Amino acid sequence: MKRIVLLYLLPFFISVYLVYLFAFNPSIKAYFFPEKPIPNYTEMPAYIDNFNGHPYFEQNFLNPAWKETTIYVLGSSELSEGGEAIPYTFIPGHYKNIRVQGFGHAGNQCFSIFSQLLANTSRLDQAKIVFIISPGWFESKPTKGTSSAIFLEYNSERFLKKILTNHNEEDRVFKAYAEKRVNELYSEFNSPSLPLKLMSFEHTFSKSILHKAVFALPMICDYHLLSEKRKLSCDRSGCPDPAGTDLKRVMKPANTVHIGWDSLLSYSKAETLKKVTNNSLGIEDSYYTEFIGSKRGKIEPVKESLNTELQDFMMLVELAKAKNIDATFIISPLNPFYFQNQPAIQPTIDIITRTISQNGFSYLNLLESDSAKYEKAILHDVMHMSDYGWYQADKYIIDQYKLDSVTVDHYISTTP
């Protein structure tokens, strides 16, 4: 035993300690692994697809101190389409002191958005957030919820660390839910980061006394490493970062703009319909020729109890309510001529709208399953809005946030 301790265990622990010292010594680490400083951008693009490679945008996500009043539009593939009518282009084009920040691309579903918000709970009070809800998330395979790859595009170590270190009692349920969902995705992550591991372990840890016994020591080590890493990052780029700043909002007068909605809507409708000549489904010619032809879609409804995406959505709405977000929801349409059994999604949509209403939020439901009532110009393909569809969304957002009335929010930092 003496031989084992002296010749094997002792040298092992000494070498582990030396490695530890080396890895967490700021000057040694800074010398060997120089880190580029995060540039302090004064402008942020109106649309950001994800945070991969954009740490400077990430740290200003939902930041009340950033520029003037911002309305955040969070959603998936429809936001990456661009165009004049999309809210992040149209609204700032008319309301000069209003900023609209579009964020998200295909796959940015409820759990991804939920985690982004949970990582920024201190910035949510009265934040104006428009959630673009795609019915496609709630049928067939997308009901499994946000994929692991997409989740990581939007939830970096920085965000996950913020969720982990959020010890507010009122956020406990939301944090536990995020940990449970990360745990479900965990086996799909390749070389998971420390916060990701810890989120998964936290869920496992909470299962039973046996789990606690097995995971206690690894988690103590992981939390220690996490805190060391944080210290190291503070030594380099300074703490607290903008995320930790206390912020309050004040009101400031807004401009009043007149938009001729009737003419704009009828013009855009006519323009969209001009591009539909080779089919009776209301799909733009080029898209129809390339992707549709004789093909028709089928909605595959999934029971509420098995619909992870629906559960994610419910938690998202609850979080929005708990954190006093000035939120609103837009349910985007589907083409009932293409999805011929579209009424099959209606029970799920009813749950969604009921959840929104019960939590005191408003919504615009553009989904119309009755093909007789469906406006063919609202989509340019089978699920993405045309200019005509987006103008309806713009009008709704402007009315919802009363941009034509007296004031808009303006945020200032109270940090001296």
Add this chain to the structure above:
Amino acid sequence: MLPFSSYEFFIIMAIFIALIAACKSFVADKNYKYVLLFFNALFLVTIYPKPIHFFLLIAYSYFFTWLISDVLKVKKKIIGILVLLLPMLLVKFDIRFDFYPFEMNNLLSFAGLSYASFRIVGYYMDKSPNDRMADIPTYFNFLSFTPTLLIGPIDKYARFRASQNTGFSNINEGNFIAGWNALVKGIIFKYAAAELISRYWLNVFDPSSREALHMLNNMYAYYIYLFFDFAGYSWMALGIGKMMGMQVPVNFTNPFLAVNPQDFWRRFHISLGDWLKEYFFTPLYMFFTRKKGLKKYPLTRQNISLLLTFTLMGCWNGFKLNYILSGFLFGLYSAVHNTYVAECKKKGRDVLFGNMNPKAVKFISIFIMFNLVAVAMYIFSGRCPLV
């Protein structure tokens, strides 16, 4: 968390080893298997991603082995093999029964399924109808022993049980040091050598490049990477096993020095080579021996058996062209070498090297074998742009 996937696994294993060693002082030797059962089950329940799947596989295999071997006494072993391999075959053939949100493969597929299936078949093949069924704790330990759960080696039931029977007495200073050394060797292989090769050599050139030099580089890099990665796992499993009191078989011994295909499989993934020889090659050879038309051609029988055995090995990795082709290539190498050995015996001299200096013959043989294996492994990797 899967075995060896992160440093936390090693912390947990260190705790397990310490507790098993502590049990030695107050648990009777014959009860070692229950201690091992507790820790294997604890790992599955608390850490392994799909514990129910694994428990169900153990129950499934135990029940069907008992039913086929003891109750129905089915003589044709192939029926039992197919039943026991069914979960793995459904996954490997990618047979899907999708009734969304249920997907058959999601229910059947889990890490470690292949290795467990091979152990299950090995046990079934070794068991005669007169043998009593394995006792449940030992059978459970045999399939779920944590260090070998994910990536082998493919142990044999009788060997495992013998090792388990002396479990507590195997926990001593000598075995701890041997285990420690094997563990350190494995860690260096897997986390230093394989990692460095992966970062700084394997991806130097685009894998899809068809330039000869790029392909050569990728070929050698992959073969050497695969060895360090795989052997690293095996040494770590052996090391942790030894420290827990179990003797895990050695799976790699200098495969780069192999002089012929037969020698190669005695050095590279030894447990798989042995498994294939014992449970596939030999029965297949015996089957062909009974065929009238082949009775007079022992060499042909051997070569066909070799080709089929190694093609099966390719299929085990998945029913994809690269796996099957690489398996076939290994079979071809073995068949050619087998024919060469037979010719040498027949003519009483080395038909290829003649009277060349044995040292030179050995050097040339190693060089040829190294390159042949590198080619087959390159195809196996799926990174060869020509396949």
